[in-house]
Amino acid sequence: MEGRVATPEEIPAAGPFSGAPTWLLGLVPLVLIIASIGTFAVLGGPGLGERTGPPVEEVAIERTVLEPGVIELTVRNDGPDAVTIAQAVVNDAFVQFSGADEPIERLRTATVRISQPWIEGEAYEVALVTSTGGTIVHEIPVAVETPEPDLSFFGLMALLGVYVGVIPVALGMLWLPWVRRIPATWLRGVMAVTVGLLAFLAFDATLEGFELAGEGSQAFGGSALVLLGAVVAYLLLSGTTAWMTRRKAAAKAAGASAGTLALMVAVGIGLHNLGEGVAIGASYATGALALGAFLVVGFAIHNTTEGLAIVAPLAHQRVRVGRLALLGLVAGAPAVLGAWIGAAAFNASAAAFLFGFGAGAIAQVIVQLTPSLRDDDGRVLNPIAVGGILAGLAVMFLTGLLVAA
Template structure:
C-alpha cells in the first residue's frame, strides 16, 4: 500500500508543481512583461453555408482566445438584418448559426462580412448561389449510387483481370506489382496535398498540420499492426497472401472514403458539374485499384465470396464518404479523413513493395531492375493522366 501511495505521489507532485508555476506566471502578469495585445485577437472559422429560398444560413465557430460578440452583418456591402442562434455572444470554441432573410438569386455570387463588437471584420463568400441539398431518402439514395459508381463497381471491374494475371510471367508481374506501388504512392501524395490545401482554410486553433500527422502516422501504425496480426494467424502461404490483399483493400477503402467526401461536398455546394467530373475521373482511376487488390493473390484461386468481400472493403467506404461529404461540413474532419486515406495507401504501398516486390520477386528484380522503375513510374503516370479529368 505504501508503495502504491509513493507511486501516486511521484506521479502527482510534478503536475501540482506545474500548476503552481502556471498560477505564478498568470498572477505576476507574465513575470512583469506586458503581454496584453494592442488590439483584440478575434478569429472565426466558417462552417457550412446553407441556402434556402429567400434565406441564407451561416454556421461558424469562434476560434479566438476569448469570447466575441457579433454586431453587424453585411451582404455585398449592404447592412442586412440577421438573427443569431444561440446568442450573438459566442464563447471560445463555441458555435453559432446566423440566419438572414435575403432574396438571393440562383447562380449569383455573394460576399458576406461579419463585424464584431470590436469592429473586426470576418469575411466569407458564396461563389455560386444554389439551394443546399437537404437530407432525404432520395438524397441518400443518390449518394449511395454515386459511391457505388465511384468505389464498388470500378474496383470489382478491375478485379476481373485476375485470370489475366495468372498467365503473366515473372517480369510482367514485377512490372505490375511495381505499378501498383506507384499508383498507391501517387494517391497518397495527392491526398496529402489536398489535406495541406485545406489547412490553409482552417483556423490555427485546430492545428491542421497536426491533424495530418496524426492521421497519416496513426493509420500507418494501425494497418501495420493489423497486417502483422493477420500474417501471424495465417499459417499457409495462400492465407497470408489473402491477408495481404485484405490489408490492401482496407487501405484503398480508407482512401476511397476521402474520395466520396470530395464528391459529396461538390454536389452539396451545388457544383454538379464538378461532381460529375469527379465521378467520371474516379471511375477511371479506381479500376486500377481493383487490379492492385488482386495482385497478391494472382497465383491463387480465391473463391467468389472472398473476391466480393475484398471489393466491398475497398469500394463501399466511398458510399459512406459521399453521405458525409454531402450532408456534413467539417474542415477538420475532412483533413483527418484525407490524412487517414494518405496514411493507408502509403502503408499499403510499403507492404506491397516489401512483401511482393523485394521478397517474392527478388530474382526477377535482380535480373530486370528497370522493370521495377518503369512500373512505379507507369503507375504514377496513369493516375496523373486520369487526374486531368478530375482536377
C-alpha cells in the first residue's frame, strides 16, 4: 500500500550478506574503522605536514604543600606539547628548585620543590618560568605549614565529618514526630520546604563545582565535568529508582513509595555532603586551618535542616529506629569519606565532578518529590507549595551565610 512504512521483516536482506550472522555485520565496520585509524597513525599522519608556530604551553598547579624552608608544587601539563620548567621565582626573586628535571609530557604531573624560607602568615607569589619564556603564576594568600597526613590526622578528618554530616542530620531527623502529627495541608508545605532545601543544595553544589573546575586541569574537561557528573548521577538515580519502584508492589501513583523517596533524599544529601567533606579535608590538608574550622561550623548548622528533608516523606509510615539510623548514615557519613579524600588526594577536577554528581542526584530527587506537592485541584505550584519552596530556599540561604565563600 502506498505511504505505508515497511516493517523490518519486510525489508529484503542485502544480497552478499544475507547469510551472515548479526554479530558479524556489527563487528566488520568497527574493525575497519580501527584498522584505518591505526594505519593513519603508523604512517605518521600523511598530509598533515609539520606544525608551525611556537609550542602551546598550558600548566595547572594542582596542589601546594608547605614544609619548613620548602614550597612544593604539583604541576600538570594541560597543553598538547611537552613543558620544561627552567626557573622558579618567589616574590620577584629567582630561587633554587628541584624536580621536573625532564620535560613534562601531556597530562603528566611533576613535583617542583622550591627552596624558600617562608614566614607563617605571609603571602607569596610563586612563578614557574618555562624554557620558552612562558610564566605560570600561583598565589599563596596565607602561608601555613601543611599538616602531616598521618593516622591521627585522618582520625581528625573522620571526627570533623561526623560533626558536619552525621550529627546535624540526626538532629534534623528528630522532627519526625512533629511531621506525623501535622495536618495534610501542612505536610504538603513541609514537602515544599524540603524541595526548597534540596534546590538550594543543587544550586550550591553546581556553583562550587564550577569554581573548582576553573582551578583545576582544563584538559580533563573543566566545567564540563560538573555537567557530566550531574547527568551521570541523574541517570543512575533514575534507573535505580525505577528498579526499586518495580520491586515494590506498594509503589504509589507518584512513582515511588515513601520509603524509596526517603532513601533517594538521603542519597542525594549524602552525595552533597561528600562534596562538603572534600572541601573541609582539602582546607586542612593545604594548611588553611582557619578556613577549615569555619567550614565545619557553617556546614554543621547548615545541615541540620537536611534531616527534616529525609523524614518528611515518612510522615504516614511506621519506620523502625534502625531504618532511621541507616538513612541518617546514608546522608551524613559521606562527609567522613569526603574529608579523607580531600585530605589525602585532593584533585580539583575530581572534586568538580563529585559536586556535579551531587547536584544531579539532588535534581532527580526533586523530580520524585514534586508530585507530593499537588493540591486537591492537581496543581503543583499552588500557594502553599510556592511558599514552602521559598521558605526552604530562604532557610538554606541564611544558614549558608555562616559558610565561608
